[in-house]
Amino acid sequence: MGRYVARRLLQMIPVFIGSTLLIFSMMYALPGDPVAALYGEKQPDPAQIAAIKHQLGMDLPLWHQYWNYLIGLFQGDFGTQIATQRPVADVIEQAFPVTIRLTLFAFVFTVLVGVLLGMVSGLFADKAFDRIVLIFTLLLISIPSFVLGYLFQYLFAFQLDWLTPTVQDSRDIGQLLLPAIVLAALSLAYVTRLTRTSVAENLRADYIRTAIAKGLPRRRVVGIHLLRNSLIPVVTFLGTDIGALMAGAVVTEGIFNVHGVGNTIFEALNRREGSTVVGIATLIVIVYLVASLLVDLLYAVLDPRIRYD
């Protein structure tokens, strides 16, 4: 197990360097000049700009800038926001917990509701309930999250007046409920469908027949034998989905005015603020990589036949 983890960690390094370099060079190619933008309408002094750029290391070649960036990253330094002179790490520190809370909320919702719906419709495959769930998930997949967000906002906040249309306090679980459900909708649909197919397929497997023949109580057959084996593809999906959830927060946070990473990244993109975007994107890539590592390790827990050496 230890050697397996070590090997996986080593394999992550090239992917990590590749993804961050890709994002870094994309931002480098941005046409806007964040230093010149500091001066607004005023005609900036070229010598002064050059001095600031030199001070920030922005006159170095791309590979050198990337190298400096990586070195800083290992020391917890995500660079500096040029406009505000604030360290990007501070900005992330402020916005990240909000997004984590939102994403976690959406994630828990996805897992609980998705697995439950999928289980039930898988156990009763091709019955009325299953058909309804299939149509419901098909609709969820078809409605883009920005549409669903405004639809819910209109319905639950403006028409029914049950909830506030925007989030004032991100620590209030009640206020985060609506954005979390909107963020979770797409993943929820996939998780439901995955669980359903997996359960319906495994229901016909030999080990289930054996378990029933042995006279095990139904609760044990379904809860331990069936669910555990059926969850493997679901866990795989959930692992890769965390990154997508955090990226999806850009849209959801915008609609509901949640001051998280998504909002920050969007504002930074509009200001051509490379360092902030690269910092947050790097962080999301790390989260994605760690999540997929955890998924591989979880396999061993779910399926004892899989052994790592």
Added chain:
Amino acid sequence: MDPQPDPSGADAKPAKGRSLWTDAWQDLRRNPMFVISAVLIVLLLTMVAFPGLFTSASPTVGDLTHHYQGEPRYTHFFGEDWFGYDTQGRSVWARMVHGARASVLVGVLVTLSVTLVGGIVGLVAGYFGGWLDSVLSRITDIFQGIPFLLGAMVVLTTFTKSNLWVVIAALLFLGWTQIARVARGSVITVKQSDYVHAAKSLGASTVRIMFRHIVPNALAPVVVVATTALGGYIAAEATLSYLGIGLAAPAVSWGVDVSNGKDALRTAPHILISPAVMVSLTVLAFIMLGDAVRNALDPKSR
């Protein structure tokens, strides 16, 4: 997009020794999901090709005396004021009809180019294996490590002026990995079959084996993923345009319209809801088509 086979919907039919594709077609014709999605798609394509059939109003010319007129008047079928007017006094219905072009163009062109690029990468990686496979697979991993929407946002902001082609290029840049993975897996399975070994021992050239034997037989899973992904790309275009970094103002697109309508959501929800319904219906049609094609091509459901 949708990673699992969906065994419902298609009934197993006795194979009569026809090819996979003829069999699939027989299955598809009897699948109500396929029929519904096909009708929707044909309607949509008609809208793309001949918007004049559906509306005679201009999507870009507004009459401010119509400003905010939210009450639809139902004067005549497919009339100009069927869905009311937007904040600029433009016919919402006309914009719904004319917006189809951008969405469908992006969806179809991205899917075609992604299938081509991803397909070639997957074919080369799967067929040759070895170090070439390792290198290509790592490159795929790198692109896969960047969340799709986030990556597309970064790419698009590097362009000061975004148009249809830029949006297509950005979606291609980040979207090809999914097809590459599926194609690679499919090619590896087909490569091990007897007819490929037979062709090899008969001295067939690499190119011949690839295009006569591997590609036609490895195509089915790729087609399934591509069909479903098409709906996803349409949704992606709308999302990016909505965020203001995809298509912009003079362009007529559903995403742009949703973005326009969001500020008037409380007072005139029809401005936002109409294009939103169009996006959702279109995505639904293509995802249903993908599901139906999957059922027809999946040998397990036979």
